[in-house]
Amino acid sequence: MAVLLLLDLDNTLVDRTAAFRRWAAHWAAGHGGGPDDIDWLIATDNDGYEPRERFARRIAERLGLPRSEPVLDELRAGMVAELQLDPRVPRALAAATAAGWSPVVVTNGTVRQQEAKLRHTGLDRLVTGWVISEGVGVRKPDARIFAHAAAEAGLPLRGWMIGDHIEYDVGGAAAAGLDTVWLSRGRRWPGELPYRPDRVADDCASAITALLQA
Known part of the structure; x- marks a missing residue:
């Protein structure tokens, strides 16, 4: 049996942790963020347990982006793309x-x-x-x-x-x-x-x- x-x-x-670190580094660099922003992304992500919609809003607020919906889309798609x-x-x-x-x-x-x-x-x-x-x-x-x-x-x-x-x-x-x-x-x-x-x-x-x- x-x-x-x-x-x-x-x-x-x-x-997932390694994939998120890669995404955070790429995403921050592409949106004018620096090392402090990468560290903040990793800490705030809370190993994936921060609710995604709220996390996207917090990212948009930190980097002064007008809308969180594109951030949420990039967060979800980027995490999948970075998985190895x-x-x-x-x-x-x-x-x-x-x-x-x-x-x-x-x-x-x-x-x-x-x-x-x-x-x-x-x-x-x-x-x-x-x-x-x-x-x-x-x-x-x-x-x-x-x-x-x-x-x-x-x-x-x-x-x-x-x-x-x-x-x-x-x-x-x-x-x-x-x-x-x-x-x-x-x-x-x-x-x-x-x-x-x-x-x-x-x-x-x-x-x-x-x-x-x-």
């Missing part, structure tokens, strides 16, 4: 699929934006399917989104979740009864939480490979 392998998208399958897939990820996903695992992406966000990322990077051709919060009306860490992902693969809600977010990916998946791998990204696990990941890894490819070898 296939094994369910759920995967976060941003800062798990793809390095680590070549180890496709190899790890192919190995997992060959070994009988069924990889499904579970991500918060809008369907249009997240699907654009999947198609731009080719991940849409490497996974069994995906579940996006806007499309199913529920967000991580709600256990129901993981149930949707299992249904997408046609499997029971048993298996593994790999992700970088402590609450959304590890806490949510653990509450749903899944085993978890936390991508630490240089961070320490907070000791005061009532849950812990089953494994810790540096990056997604390494996490998948370790699961296959276990």
Whole structure:
């Protein structure tokens, strides 16, 4: 029987932080901004958790632009264009699929934006399917989104979740009864939480490979 392998998208399958840094540098340079503006963009982005519409308005205000709508369009399109897939990820996903695992992406966000990322990077051709919060009306860490992902693969809600977010990916998946791998990204696990990941890894490819070898 296939094994369910759920995967976060941003800062798990793809390095969103690096992509945003590239976008911020290019965008600021093209709009009269300097190093301070790049630092501000990165800090205010809050690793993607600042709501996009509000973020676009704040960018327009900082740089004295008359409208925020073009900023929002450039922000969304630019983020997709700057994404680069680590070549180890496709190899790890192919190995997992060959070994009988069924990889499904579970991500918060809008369907249009997240699907654009999947198609731009080719991940849409490497996974069994995906579940996006806007499309199913529920967000991580709600256990129901993981149930949707299992249904997408046609499997029971048993298996593994790999992700970088402590609450959304590890806490949510653990509450749903899944085993978890936390991508630490240089961070320490907070000791005061009532849950812990089953494994810790540096990056997604390494996490998948370790699961296959276990």
